[in-house]
Amino acid sequence: MSGKQPHPTWVVAAGLAWALGAPTGCDEHDRHAYPEPPASVAPETVTVEPRTQLLPTFPCSSKCHAARAPQPEKRLLTEFHTFRNAEFHHGDPAGWCYQCHSQENIDRLVIASGELVTFDEAYLLCGGCHGDKLRDWRLAVHGKTMGHWTGNKIRRSCTGCHNPHNPTFPHLVPEAPPVSPEHGERM
Amino acid sequence: MSVFSGLGTAAKEVVRGGRIYYAWVALLLVFISLGLVAYLGQLRNGLGVTNMRNQVAWGFYISNFTFLVGVAAAAVLLVIPAYVYNFKPIKEIAFLGELMAVTAIVMCILFVAVDVGGPGNLWHLIPFIGRPNFPVSLLTWDIVVLNGYLGINGFIFFYVLYKVSRGQKYSRILPLILLSIPWAVGIHTVTAFLYNGLVARPFWNAAILAPRFLASAFCSGPALMILVLQLVRRQFRIDIDGRALTKIAELVAYALAFNLFLLGAEAFKEFYGQSEHIAPMKYLYLGLHGHHALVPFMWTALTLNVTALMLFLVPRFRNNGKLLNVGCVFILCGVYIEKGLGLVVPGFTPDALGEIYEYVPSVTELAVSLGIWSSGALCFTLLAKFSIPVFIKAKQFTLLGEPSE
Amino acid sequence: MKNDGCTPRACPSGEPSGSAPAERGAPLLQLGRRPPDRRAILGASVAAVAGVATGSGCGNHHFDAHYKELTDEDKRRIFERIEAETRHKTGVDVKISAPQPMDGVEFAYALDLSLCNGNRRCAEACARENNLPDVPKFRYIQVLEMDRGTLDFENANAYYEHDEVPVPGKVYLPVQCQHCANPPCVKVCPVTATWREPDGLVVVDYNWCIGCRYCIAACPYFGRRFNFHEPTVRPRNINPDMGYISNRLRPVGVVEKCTFCLQRTRVGRYPACLEACPTGARKFGNLADPNGEVRIMLERKRVYVLKEELGTLPRFYYFYG
Numbered sequence: 004m005s006g007k008q009p010h011p012t013w014v015v016a017a018g019l020a021w022a023l024g025a026p027t028g029c030d031e032h033d034r035h036a037y038p039e040p041p042a043s044v045a046p047e048t049v050t051v052e053p054r055t056q057l058l059p060t061f062p063c064s065s066k067c068h069a070a071r072a073p074q075p076e077k078r079l080l081t082e083f084h085t086f087r088n089a090e091f092h093h094g095d096p097a098g099w100c101y102q103c104h105s106q107e108n109i110d111r112l113v114i115a116s117g118e119l120v121t122f123d124e125a126y127l128l129c130g131g132c133h134g135d136k137l138r139d140w141r142l143a144v145h146g147k148t149m150g151h152w153t154g155n156k157i158r159r160s161c162t163g164c165h166n167p168h169n170p171t172f173p174h175l176v177p178e179a180p181p182v183s184p185e186h187g188e189r190m
Numbered sequence: 191m192s193v194f195s196g197l198g199t200a201a202k203e204v205v206r207g208g209r210i211y212y213a214w215v216a217l218l219l220v221f222i223s224l225g226l227v228a229y230l231g232q233l234r235n236g237l238g239v240t241n242m243r244n245q246v247a248w249g250f251y252i253s254n255f256t257f258l259v260g261v262a263a264a265a266v267l268l269v270i271p272a273y274v275y276n277f278k279p280i281k282e283i284a285f286l287g288e289l290m291a292v293t294a295i296v297m298c299i300l301f302v303a304v305d306v307g308g309p310g311n312l313w314h315l316i317p318f319i320g321r322p323n324f325p326v327s328l329l330t331w332d333i334v335v336l337n338g339y340l341g342i343n344g345f346i347f348f349y350v351l352y353k354v355s356r357g358q359k360y361s362r363i364l365p366l367i368l369l370s371i372p373w374a375v376g377i378h379t380v381t382a383f384l385y386n387g388l389v390a391r392p393f394w395n396a397a398i399l400a401p402r403f404l405a406s407a408f409c410s411g412p413a414l415m416i417l418v419l420q421l422v423r424r425q426f427r428i429d430i431d432g433r434a435l436t437k438i439a440e441l442v443a444y445a446l447a448f449n450l451f452l453l454g455a456e457a458f459k460e461f462y463g464q465s466e467h468i469a470p471m472k473y474l475y476l477g478l479h480g481h482h483a484l485v486p487f488m489w490t491a492l493t494l495n496v497t498a499l500m501l502f503l504v505p506r507f508r509n510n511g512k513l514l515n516v517g518c519v520f521i522l523c524g525v526y527i528e529k530g531l532g533l534v535v536p537g538f539t540p541d542a543l544g545e546i547y548e549y550v551p552s553v554t555e556l557a558v559s560l561g562i563w564s565s566g567a568l569c570f571t572l573l574a575k576f577s578i579p580v581f582i583k584a585k586q587f588t589l590l591g592e593p594s595e
Numbered sequence: 596m597k598n599d600g601c602t603p604r605a606c607p608s609g610e611p612s613g614s615a616p617a618e619r620g621a622p623l624l625q626l627g628r629r630p631p632d633r634r635a636i637l638g639a640s641v642a643a644v645a646g647v648a649t650g651s652g653c654g655n656h657h658f659d660a661h662y663k664e665l666t667d668e669d670k671r672r673i674f675e676r677i678e679a680e681t682r683h684k685t686g687v688d689v690k691i692s693a694p695q696p697m698d699g700v701e702f703a704y705a706l707d708l709s710l711c712n713g714n715r716r717c718a719e720a721c722a723r724e725n726n727l728p729d730v731p732k733f734r735y736i737q738v739l740e741m742d743r744g745t746l747d748f749e750n751a752n753a754y755y756e757h758d759e760v761p762v763p764g765k766v767y768l769p770v771q772c773q774h775c776a777n778p779p780c781v782k783v784c785p786v787t788a789t790w791r792e793p794d795g796l797v798v799v800d801y802n803w804c805i806g807c808r809y810c811i812a813a814c815p816y817f818g819r820r821f822n823f824h825e826p827t828v829r830p831r832n833i834n835p836d837m838g839y840i841s842n843r844l845r846p847v848g849v850v851e852k853c854t855f856c857l858q859r860t861r862v863g864r865y866p867a868c869l870e871a872c873p874t875g876a877r878k879f880g881n882l883a884d885p886n887g888e889v890r891i892m893l894e895r896k897r898v899y900v901l902k903e904e905l906g907t908l909p910r911f912y913y914f915y916g
Contacts, residue, residue: 047886143888144895145707145916147875152887153863164875172874174759178715182732183754184243184547236847237806238823244733247811247821307806307821307848310657314786314805321661321787321803329785329809389779389905390815469749479749543737543770543817544748 049143049156052163053123061110061122068109075106092169094132103128103167122162129161136161203579204572211425211575218568225561228554229304237307239554245547246538248305250555253530254562255301257410259381260403260529262294262339264411266374267441273367279431280438282587283419288347289573290415291374295340297566304558328384335377342370351577354584378403391537393470396459402452403529408445409495410525412438413518418570420515426578428587436509439517443502446521450495453528470536473546483548484535487527494524656802661787662693662840663800673802674839681844685828689835691843694861696794702855703795703882703889704866705898706769707916710876713738713760713767720871721771724856725842726834728826735853736771736868737817771868772797772818772853773901773909780810780819789850794861795882795910796854798840804849811850815902816909819852855879882910 060066067083077099080088091098105111111119115131130137139145140161147164150157165172207215232239242249268287271277303309314320315333324330346367353360382400389395416438423430460471472478474488501507501517508514540546551559581587659665659673674691681689718736721727727734739751743764751768761767778797781789788803789810811819825847837843838858845851856866860879869877880887889912892898896914903909 139895139916142891142895143878144892145875147872148878148888149865149870151863152860152865152880159875164873172710172712174761175712175714175716175873177713177755177757177760178719180715180754180756181718181734181737183545184245236822236824238731240823242808243823244811244817244820247808302807305807307808307850308657308804308846311786311803311805313657314661314788314803323785323787327783327785327809329783329807333785384809385812388783388813389907390813466747466749537812540749541817542748542815543739543753544751545753545817 047154047156049148049158050150051123051126052157052159054125054160054162055122058122063109073101073106073109075101087168090166090169092171093167123160125162125167126160129167199579201576204575207575215568215571218564218571221564222561222568225558225564228557228561232304232554232558233309239552241549241552241555243547243549245541245545246535246549248534248538249549250531250551250559251301251305253534254559255298255305256381256403256533257526257530258294258298258301258566259336259377260407260525261411261414262291262298262336263374263378263404263407264415265291265343266371267408267412267438268415269367269371269374271437271441273364274371277434277437279434283430283434285347285350285577285581286419286422286574287415288343288350288370289570289577290411290418291343291370292340292347293566293570293573294411295336295343296569297562298336299340300562300565301559304562328380328387331380332377332384335373335380339370339373339377342366342373346370347573347577351580355580357584375404378407385533385537388537390542392467393537394533396456398452398456402449402456405445405449405452406525406529409442409449409498409521410529412442412445413498413521413525416442416518417515417522420511422574422578426582426587428578428582430587435514436505439502439508439514442518442521443499443508446495446499446502449525450499453492469540469544473539474532474536478540479546481539481546481548483550484531488532491524491527491532494520495528498524656846659802661800661803663790670839677839677843681833685830685833685844687830687833687835689833689837689843691837691839692858693839694858696792696796696861699881699883701795701882701910702774702860703880703910703912704774704855705878705889705892705912705914707874707876707878708766708768708913709915710874711738711767711769712874713740713755713762713765714873716871716873717769717868717877720867721853721856723832724834724859724867725853726828726832726837726844728822728824729829729832730827731824733820735818735820736769739768739770740765741768742766768913770816770818770901771911772814772855773816773907773911774853774855776908776910777906779813779815779905779907783809783813785809796857796860797852798854798857799850799852800840801843801845801849801851806848806850808850815905815907819850821850822847 055061077097101113103112105113105119108119111121112125112128113119114128120127126137126140130140136145140158143156143158146161147159148156149159161167240249240251265287268280268284272281272284303312306312315322315330317324322330322333324334346363349363350360379400382403385391385394386397386399387395416435419430419435422428457471457475460468469478473481474484477485498517498520501513501520508517535549538547539549578587656673660669665673670693674693677691678689681687715736715738718734718738721735725735737753739748739753740755740762741747741751743766746768755762755765774791774795774797776791776795778791781791781797784790785807786803786805788805789797789799791797806821808821811821822845826845828844833844834842836858838854838861841854841857856864856868860866865879866877869879878888878892880889882889884890892914893912896916898912898914900909900912
């Protein structure tokens with residue numbers, strides 16, 4: 004019933020009253036009432052978009068870090084990851100690699116509890132500080148969801164949009180504007 | 191059989207005429223052809239040849255339509271004194287009012303027809319074969335009342351003509367004539383509601399709109415009538431009682447005063463309150479964010495209307511034929527601007543998202559409109575030429591002298 | 596000329612849709628059914644006259660019945676005709692479909708204004724998905740740029756051009772059809788060429804629209820566009836997956852609008868604008884589903900709708916996440 008056009012009885016008086024009243028018959032669309040839930044809600048499966056396969060130097064352990072022992076002391080990187088020195092703009096300026104990356108296993112991240120998580124589960128790490136965002140992200144209120152609204156959803160992980168070392172969303176080149184009728188639309 | 195021969199001779203009158211008559215008809219035919227060519231171009235290329243755009247979706251065509259509904263409705267100002275108050279000088283010429291109503295409605299329908307993007311789909315409006323959204327859409331109401339008004343006035347006109355040609359009384363259709371009075375109010379109210387009902391357009395969504403429509407209609411229509419009557423008087427050499435003209439002028443004066451009062455009421459509400467709904471009003475009279483296209487027109491219209499009011503309020507002025515005519519021209523121009531461009535365009539300026547697109551009619555729109563006005567004038571001319579001799583023959587009028595032709 | 600060389604199959608001009616006996620979507624005004632042939636003849640003759648008048652011979656669709664009156668057979672025939680016409684005109688093989696609303700679904704949209712940075716990817720993806728004309732270039736989604744601290748349409752700018760966005764001191768508000776539950780545009784249409792579907796999508800029957808633009812006047816959100824010019828889509832830009840009441844190629848002289856990508860959303864996919872949004876500001880789902888994204892957002896966030904005071908009950912919610 005909801006959303007359908009009303010079917011007026013063909014009586015002039017009634018029609019008139021109706022026309023002057025609520026012509027599209029949306030009385031049932033009370034602004035605080037939601038429509039009836041569907042008979043069957045498709046079971047929802049949410050897949051978090053994996054990140055690991057997108058990282059060009061992964062696994063870190065076998066590509067570079069195997070040959071060198073971890074150096075836990077904080078310092079300016081001069082040999083590798085030098086761009087991180089300039090790029091790092093996240094949280095405490097005194098932050099350091101091993102705040103998030105595991106010293107024991109460079110292919111893993113370390114969360115507040117000390118547990119190790121994969122790069123695909125980076126949201127667990129981010130959520131350690133940004134709990135409100137993690138909560139919203141889990142509910143699909145924050146972050147990007149793709150796939151099918153009917154059930155099979157793909158959720159982009161935090162690091163899919165935010166560079167964890169510089170998480171401010173990057174500036175973008177906007178698409179061209181529509182053509183305003185003042186200029187050029189007249190052909 | 192004398193009826194038909196009588197009508198036959200009347201029909202002959204249509205093709206007989208002096209040089210001025212032929213020149214006038216030829217001029218109208220040229221304008222109509224121009225309009226037709228322009229319209230064919232519009233059909234071929236789409237409404238893009240007009241200057242209407244998504245921001246200003248209605249323009250000059252609908253402006254003219256709105257103005258002409260007012261002209262049509264104004265016939266009632268002849269019918270009321272003629273039939274309700276039995277004022278004889280006006281009763282003699284009431285049929286010209288009906289003729290003007292018919293002509294105006296025909297023009298209205300043409301203006302709407304040229305405005306639609308798919309004239310081939312217009313049959314969707316017809317009951318039974320189409321799907322008219324009646325009674326929800328005010329546009330369907332407008333179609334019903336306009337066609338009804340056309341039917342009523344057309345019928346009255348030809349019935350009276352027929353009866354008069356046979357020398358019979360036509361009092362039997364008095365109820366129909368009286369029905370045309372509320373109907374005239376109806377067509378204008380419905381047309382006002384067409385705009386009035388749109389919550390998206392604060393400039394139109396004000397309860398004052400319908401009263402203002404009526405007030406301005408009762409200025410412009412009769413003003414046009416006074417001018418036409420004088421032309422008819424001169425061309426056909428018939429005696430139209432001067433009292434008829436001054437009576438109409440008096441009614442115009444009241445309507446004009448009321449119209450200006452309503453405008454003032456609206457201006458007060460907007461300018462005192464300074465809410466965001468002031469934007470269209472500002473656009474009209476002061477200009478908005480550097481856009482001033484309509485400002486000179488609106489001030490011209492206001493000046494014309496106020497001057498005309500001065501002329502019409504003073505009996506000495508309105509009884510002076512020349513000043514009366516000047517006043518009528520002022521009112522016509524004033525109301526044409528105010529109710530044409532000044533009503534339709536600011537409804538869209540700024541548009542629903544605040545964008546300002548300055549609309550001015552394109553050459554195509556002007557040409558098509560000229561064509562429609564000319565076809566209206568032609569329709570009036572031919573029907574007047576056809577009918578007036580019948581009335582003269584029936585001794586409805588006293589002739590001023592021998593026809594010059 | 597757009598009509599020359601129509602194959603006979605492409606223009607079954609002798610097949611007025613009036614022969615459609617079925618009447619599923621009940622029309623607002625039903626003055627009894629009449630013999631279909633009479634209607635067909637009338638409709639066809641009127642349309643024939645009009646067709647001659649408009650110079651559009653077989654390319655016109657003036658015979659087609661209203662979408663709600665089409666039988667499956669009518670649809671098959673009309674879809675095939677449009678497919679053939681499109682192939683002839685553009686050389687592109689397209690597929691016309693008419694996915695039906697699902698039970699228990701009412702679509703709603705939500706947009707996180709704290710995330711939108713005005714990059715217009717949504718408007719661009721929408722244009723491609725929905726076969727918006729390359730010329731003239733208009734968009735269903737108007738992204739308004741406003742000064743921070745205001746929400747003032749009158750001083751907004753939809754035509755901004757910057758090297759990069761967001762510009763400091765500016766905020767962005769994308770506006771498209773709000774798919775109102777009480778749509779003022781539907782009310783005013785004189786021929787019921789636009790209506791609200793059971794799943795809440797406000798759609799237009801392009802073959803039925805007469806192009807009076809009353810709906811554009813009635814829309815408080817600039818949600819509708821009229822084809823003032825013959826819309827031209829470059830063949831390489833054509834999206835061949837077309838919905839009859841959504842993204843198929845539109846004729847000149849009719850009104851069109853956002854349909855929440857009906858051809859996608861009714862088969863479970865997300866609208867193109869949502870998928871294109873790089874910031875994840877756009878949310879879409881079933882309002883009737885208590886676990887749907889939009890419902891959760893509604894329950895957890897402070898939302899607002901545009902011009903709520905107009906009583907249009909938009910199904911497009913803005914929020915700050």
